[in-house]
Amino acid sequence: MIARRLIFIAPFAAFTALVTYFAAGLQRDPSLIPTVLIDQQIPEFDMPAIEGYEVGFSSADLGGEVSLVNIFGSWCIACRIEHPLLMELAEEDAIPIMAIDWKDPPGAGAAWLRKFGDPYTRIGDDFAGRVAIDFGVTGAPETFVVDKNGRIRYKQIGPITPQIWREDLEPIIRELRNESAQGDPADSDIAGDNIGSGAGG
Amino acid sequence: MIPELGQFVLILALAAALLQALLPMAGAARGDRVLTASARSIAIAQFILVALAFAALTWAHANSDFSVRNVVENSHTAKPFVYKLSGVWGNHEGSMLLWALILAGYGGVLATFAARDETLQARALSIQGAVAAAFLAFIIFTSNPFARVFPAPPDGLDLNPLLQDPGLAIHPPFLYLGYVGFSITFAYAIAGLIAGKIDRDWAAAVRPWALAAWVFLTIGIGLGSWWAYYELGWGGFWAWDPVENASFMPWLAGTAFIHSVRVLEKRDALKVWTVLLAISAFSLSLIGTFLVRSGIITSVHSFAVDPTRGIFILVILAAVIGGSLLLFALRAPLLNTNARFDPVSREGSIIANNILLSVACVTVFVGTFYPLFVEIMNGNRLSVGAPYFNATFLPLMAVLLLIIAPAAMLSWKRGDIGEAMRRLWPVGIVALLVFGAALFVTWPKYVAAGLGAGLAFWAGGGAVLDLINRSRVRADGFAGAVKNIAALPRPYLGMNTAHLGLAIVAIGVLGAGIWRSEQVLFMNPGEAISIGGYEVTLKTVNQAEGPNYVLERAHFDVSRNGKYLRSLPAERRFYPVRGMQTTEAGIWTSLKGDLYLVIGERNEQRGAVVRAWYNPFAVWLWIGAGVMAFGGVIAALPRRALKESMQTVQAIPEAAE
Numbered sequence: 045m046i047a048r049r050l051i052f053i054a055p056f057a058a059f060t061a062l063v064t065y066f067a068a069g070l071q072r073d074p075s076l077i078p079t080v081l082i083d084q085q086i087p088e089f090d091m092p093a094i095e096g097y098e099v100g101f102s103s104a105d106l107g108g109e110v111s112l113v114n115i116f117g118s119w120c121i122a123c124r125i126e127h128p129l130l131m132e133l134a135e136e137d138a139i140p141i142m143a144i145d146w147k148d149p150p151g152a153g154a155a156w157l158r159k160f161g162d163p164y165t166r167i168g169d170d171f172a173g174r175v176a177i178d179f180g181v182t183g184a185p186e187t188f189v190v191d192k193n194g195r196i197r198y199k200q201i202g203p204i205t206p207q208i209w210r211e212d213l214e215p216i217i218r219e220l221r222n223e224s225a226q227g228d229p230a231d232s233d234i235a236g237d238n239i240g241s242g243a244g245g
Numbered sequence: 246m247i248p249e250l251g252q253f254v255l256i257l258a259l260a261a262a263l264l265q266a267l268l269p270m271a272g273a274a275r276g277d278r279v280l281t282a283s284a285r286s287i288a289i290a291q292f293i294l295v296a297l298a299f300a301a302l303t304w305a306h307a308n309s310d311f312s313v314r315n316v317v318e319n320s321h322t323a324k325p326f327v328y329k330l331s332g333v334w335g336n337h338e339g340s341m342l343l344w345a346l347i348l349a350g351y352g353g354v355l356a357t358f359a360a361r362d363e364t365l366q367a368r369a370l371s372i373q374g375a376v377a378a379a380f381l382a383f384i385i386f387t388s389n390p391f392a393r394v395f396p397a398p399p400d401g402l403d404l405n406p407l408l409q410d411p412g413l414a415i416h417p418p419f420l421y422l423g424y425v426g427f428s429i430t431f432a433y434a435i436a437g438l439i440a441g442k443i444d445r446d447w448a449a450a451v452r453p454w455a456l457a458a459w460v461f462l463t464i465g466i467g468l469g470s471w472w473a474y475y476e477l478g479w480g481g482f483w484a485w486d487p488v489e490n491a492s493f494m495p496w497l498a499g500t501a502f503i504h505s506v507r508v509l510e511k512r513d514a515l516k517v518w519t520v521l522l523a524i525s526a527f528s529l530s531l532i533g534t535f536l537v538r539s540g541i542i543t544s545v546h547s548f549a550v551d552p553t554r555g556i557f558i559l560v561i562l563a564a565v566i567g568g569s570l571l572l573f574a575l576r577a578p579l580l581n582t583n584a585r586f587d588p589v590s591r592e593g594s595i596i597a598n599n600i601l602l603s604v605a606c607v608t609v610f611v612g613t614f615y616p617l618f619v620e621i622m623n624g625n626r627l628s629v630g631a632p633y634f635n636a637t638f639l640p641l642m643a644v645l646l647l648i649i650a651p652a653a654m655l656s657w658k659r660g661d662i663g664e665a666m667r668r669l670w671p672v673g674i675v676a677l678l679v680f681g682a683a684l685f686v687t688w689p690k691y692v693a694a695g696l697g698a699g700l701a702f703w704a705g706g707g708a709v710l711d712l713i714n715r716s717r718v719r720a721d722g723f724a725g726a727v728k729n730i731a732a733l734p735r736p737y738l739g740m741n742t743a744h745l746g747l748a749i750v751a752i753g754v755l756g757a758g759i760w761r762s763e764q765v766l767f768m769n770p771g772e773a774i775s776i777g778g779y780e781v782t783l784k785t786v787n788q789a790e791g792p793n794y795v796l797e798r799a800h801f802d803v804s805r806n807g808k809y810l811r812s813l814p815a816e817r818r819f820y821p822v823r824g825m826q827t828t829e830a831g832i833w834t835s836l837k838g839d840l841y842l843v844i845g846e847r848n849e850q851r852g853a854v855v856r857a858w859y860n861p862f863a864v865w866l867w868i869g870a871g872v873m874a875f876g877g878v879i880a881a882l883p884r885r886a887l888k889e890s891m892q893t894v895q896a897i898p899e900a901a902e
Contacts, residue, residue, distance in 0.1 A: 052577050055521060056570035059528075063563050065618065119821045 086113075086194050087178035091168025094145050096154040101142055101168030107194030110220045111140040112187055112213075114164070115176060117148050118156035120184040126203035127160050133209075134163035139217060143167045146176050146184055189213065191220045248313050251301025252391040255342075258294035258349070259381040265291055265352070265374025269367035284367040284374075285356040291377060292353030299333075299346045302390050306333045312397035315339060315390045320401040323793040324409070331414035337554075338390035340417060344534065345380050347418075347425040352377065355429060355454075362446065368436030369429070376428055379561045387554045412472030419465030420492055424530035426458025427499060431527035434520045435569055438576040443520055448510035451523070455506060456739075456881035458526075459499045460874045466492050467870030478828030478843045480858035482757055482866055485634045490613040491533030497606040498526040501599045503877075507736060508592050511657060514584035515592070517577045518599065524573060528566040529606075534558070587659040594652030594660070601645045608637040639697075646700040646751060649744055650707020668714065672706035687760065694759040697751065705748025708741040739880025746876055749869030756838065756862030769852035777859025779840055780804050784812070786844070786853055794818040799844040799853065801831060815844045839863040 090102035106113070114130065116123040130141060143164040145153035148171065157164075170176055179188065179196075189198040198216050200208065265287040272280025305313045306329050309322050319336040320329055328335075334343040352373040360366035384390070433451045437443040469492065474482040483489060502522040508515045586592040612633050650672065654665040666673075680699030687695060715733060716726035730738065764776055773782040784800040796818045803810045815831035831842040838861035845854030 049578060052517075053574040055524075056567065056574045059566055059570050063559065063567065065614075067559060 082196055082199065084196055086188075086190055086196055087175070089168070089175045089178065091144070091170055091175055094148070094153045094167055094169040095151045097167060099166060101144070101166040103194070105142060105166050106190050107192060109140065109192060110217050111142055111165075111190050113142045113144065113179070113190055114188075115144050115146050115179070115181050115184045115186040116153075117146045117184050118152040119148065120146075122203045123185045124160065126185055126205070127163075129204055129206060129209060130163040131161045140165040144170045144175055144179070144181075146170050146181065147173050187213075189216055189220065191223065247301050247304050248310065248391040248393065251298045251305075252389070254294045254301070255298040255381065255385060255391070258291055258298060258345075259378060259385060261287055261291040261294055262349075262374045262378035262381055266371050266378055267374075268371075269374075270371040273364045273368050273371070278363075281364060281367040284370040288349075288352040288356035288370045288374065291374065292349040292356075295342075295346050295349040295377075295381075299342055302339060302342060303330065303333050305391075306330065306339075309401065311399070311401055312393050312395070313390075314392045314394045317394055317398055317401045321793065322400055324401075325792065327411075327414065328409050334417055335413065338384070338388045340421075341380065341384050341388050342390055343418065344421055344425060345377065345384060347421050348373070348377050348380060348428055351425060351429050351454075360450065362442075362450070365433070365436050365440060365442065365447070365450070368439060369432040372432035372435045373428060376432075376565060379565065383554075383557050383561060387557050410472065410476050412468060412476060416465055416468035416472055419461050419468055421465075423458050423460075423462025423465045423499075424492070424495060424533060426454060426461055427495060427523075427527040427530050429454040430458070430502065430523040431569070434523035435572060438520060438572050441576060441579055443509070443516045443580050445510055445513050448506050448519070452503070452506050452510060453881045453883075455499065455503050455523075455526075456877050459496070459503050460877035460881065462492065462496050462499060463870055463874040463877065466496060467867050467874070471867050474863070475830060475832055476827070478830045478856075480761070480763065480830075480841050480843070480856065480860065482753075482863065485612065485631050487613050488533075490609050491529075494606050494609055494613075495526050495529040495533060497602050497609065498522055498529050501602040501606075502526050503880075504595045504598050504602075508595050512584045512586065512592060514582050514586065515596070516580040516582055520577060520580070521573060522599070524566070524569050525606075528562075528569070529610075531562055531565060586657070589655065589662050590660040591652075591655045591657045594648065594655050597648060597652065598645070601641050605638055605641045608641070609634070612637070639693075642751070643697065643700055646697075646704040646748070649704045649747070650711075653707065653740060653744060654711060669707055669710065672703060672710050675706055676700070676703035691759055694755050697755045697759075701748045701751035701755065704751070705745050708744040708748065712738075712741050735882050736880045739876045739878070739882075741876070742879055743873045743876025746869045746872030746874070749865050749872055751869075753862050753864070753866030753869055757860040757866060760862075761858055761860045764855075764857045766855060767848065767851040767853065768855045772852070774855075774857060776857045777838060777840060777861075778805060779810075779859070780807075781813075781840070781842065781857060783853070783855065786847070791818065794820045796829075797844065797847070799831075799842075799855070801842055803833065803840060813840070813842060815842045817844050834864050836864060837861065 086103055086106055088103050090104075091100045093100040116127075133139060134141060141164050143166070145167055148156075148169075150171070153167070153169070157167075168175065179186075183201070185203050187200040187204055188196050189200075191197045197220060198213070200213065204213065265284065268280050268287065269284035272278070272283065302315070304310075305316050306320055307326070309316060309320055309329065311317050311320075315336060315338050319332050319339070324332070333339045352370055355366070355373070356370060358366075430451050433447065433454075434443075437447050466489075469489065470482045473484070473489075474480075502519065502525075505515045505519045505522055509519045584592075650669055651662060651665040654660075654668065655662070676699045679702045680695050683695035683698040684692065712730060716729045718726035721729060762776060764774055766774065768774070768783045770783050770785055773780050775781070780803070782802045782804070784802055786797060786799045788795065788797050790796070796816050798814055798816045801813045801815065803813055811833065813831040813833055816829035818827045818829065819825075820827070828843050828845075831840075833840040838859055841858040841860055841863075843856040845856065847853045
């Protein structure tokens with residue numbers, strides 16, 4: 045009789061196990077997967093200049109001082125929302141802002157910047173989207189905070205609003221500026237072979 | 246103003262759902278007839294309130310009211326009006342509201358019937374109300390479709406262009422009608438367990454609802470795969486994508502249920518099992534929703550990646566499914582049956598069917614969740630993919646096709662397998678010939694597919710032969726045969742129709758899934774390829790502008806043996822507002838097979854990437870799905886009680902003479 049009872053309890057027991065398993069699964073946010081790049085060295089890249097510009101943007105331009113890497117595209121409506129804020133930051137000389145012009149047809153990025161203003165220190169042309177993949181970009185706009193050692197320390201998905209700037213980015217940047225240029229020796233050997241591998245998978 | 250009204254009636258609907266959950270249950274427990282009877286009017290009121298809320302959201306979308314966030318995020322003034330309307334459910338909040346509307350709708354329709362067992366109906370409506378309350382609370386607290394934005398932006402952010410399509414406009418409502426339809430069988434299962442009353446009357450009350458849900462789900466899955474086939478531009482019809490699996494699992498459980506409930510209705514047997522299937526079908530529907538809504542498993546379909554919502558849904562799941570399985574553990578052992586039957590009988594064959602379908606459902610479940618399981622264990626992301634499903638699921642379906650024809654011919658209680666086989670031998674010979682021919686044509690690449698073709702003819706031919714035998718066309722002539730067919734018990738006629746549909750689907754799966762041929766290459770205008778016996782020449786590639794996209798259109802000329810047949814355009818669209826691309830494949834459909842052309846990226850030196858497929862028998866998939874659904878409709882039609890009880894019991898011996 046007990047065996048018979050157990051059979052009837054089995055579905056409930058199986059379901060309880062399943063819920064536990066779902067609960068564990070929900071601790072993971074699929075949109076956060078690219079954060080495996082957090083605290084990692086930036087990927088190696090060397091992008092050409094966009095049409096009408098002289099200099100491109102390569103990984104050698106990062107490091108030495110805390111800077112932002114902003115993903116934008118002329119086709120991206122949400123980029124227009126954060127653009128005035130970036131302009132303001134550039135005028136105040138708040139922080140160097142580098143840019144990846146993502147999947148833009150030739151000339152479109154430059155035209156867009158002529159129309160809305162150019163806040164960027166350097167701009168790389170990523171028409172094919174290769175570099176964006178290495179950065180684990182999920183959409184535009186996205187902004188990475190890169191520290192003095194050229195490591196990605198924070199990622200902002202979606203437009204930077206004045207509130208996000210005040211409450212999230214500015215404090216992080218202030219903190220990173222106080223870090224020494226060598227950084228933590230314990231961290232520094234994280235960077236290496238597995239750069240970019242998380243974004244591709 | 247109208248969005249606020251929508252918000253207001255939605256809150257009222259939640260209150261009504263809570264009343265619907267509590268009052269009738271209390272009435273049933275205390276034997277208070279007034280409280281019990283309140284179930285029906287409250288259920289109708291709840292339906293009207295949710296319908297008003299849905300109408301308010303539809304109004305906001307139709308009028309492009311950009312002060313409503315849901316409209317801003319999912320609409321655009323440049324969008325065609327039809328897609329403004331379908332945009333109501335083309336997003337998370339709206340689709341949840343549609344779900345709630347359909348749930349309330351089923352309850353409302355159930356409430357209009359004066360049931361033989363009022364208490365059972367009231368309890369079922371109460372369970373429905375409880376589920377509705379959970380979902381309405383989910384909408385109001387985590388996914389408010391009426392949230393405002395201030396200041397209102399001048400224009401919206403567009404609907405995902407992939408979703409801007411007639412197939413998408415109609416397939417989710419059908420899927421939801423299917424998913425949510427199982428809430429009635431579920432509610433009846435719980436009500437029956439509480440009352441300790443799972444019997445033939447219970448089965449008779451539930452069966453039409455289960456069939457309705459099954460028919461809608463069949464249509465919904467068929468439309469969904471059709472949409473994926475022509476819109477996603479990868480030449481396939483089924484990818485074992487988690488979201489597809491999410492709709493397929495309740496379908497498998499529901500299919501098992503509509504078979505076993507028939508045993509319960511005729512023979513008062515398989516009570517425990519049938520109740521468990523009723524709970525499973527709706528639970529899998531909920532898990533299906535959960536999969537999509539929480540983004541726990543990401544895929545092209547997941548448009549609501551938000552863990553907080555996931556946790557809310559998890560709580561709903563735990564309460565609804567866990568609670569019902571606990572009730573099952575406590576009450577199901579009390580269900581008794583005295584029915585006895587031979588293993589070789591209709592009952593026995595339905596048990597075999599149930600085992601196969603349940604195992605198939607479990608394999609799909611494991612394949613869907615295994616990647617998540619691994620990820621939780623060690624953080625690796627992996628994909629199970631089609632090879633796993635082909636290796637596990639297809640053999641089960643092969644066995645199903647093998648037994649379906651003789652199984653359907655067995656009589657209740659004690660069947661005669663030898664007799665069934667004696668009647669099936671012509672079909673057997675045809676099936677062997679088909680098998681041989683398929684082997685001959687495709688040897689040695691597709692032995693398994695040849696076997697599949699033979700099995701499909703065996704299963705489908707068996708269903709057709711059985712109908713021919715029963716029409717007594719030789720004795721009664723054609724007119725008499727039609728009359729005889731129409732006089733068959735509806736469930737029996739529906740069963741054979743649906744089995745025939747399954748065989749047709751199987752042909753489509755074999756053709757478009759296995760025999761397909763594919764070519765990918767760079768092409769410049771003037772160049773030609775040959776595929777599926779056709780010569781396809783790329784004539785021109787030019788650019789143009791659509792209402793909210795720019796497009797690149799390629800024109801192909803199709804000919805056979807040098808004879809020009811037709812021109813076939815294929816497009817690639819770019820939606821600047823979302824920065825997204827879609828493909829509009831050029832598809833030439835015929836019963837023999839589909840020619841399927843897709844134009845891809847262009848390279849200055851080498852030309853445009855062209856993908857070409859020839860998918861034999863692809864359209865049979867959707868014809869077969871339609872035939873299956875039609876079989877379900879026939880089976881669900883109100884039975885002619887007297888005729889049926891006379892005929893079904895004696896049907897087999899009679900036809901055997």
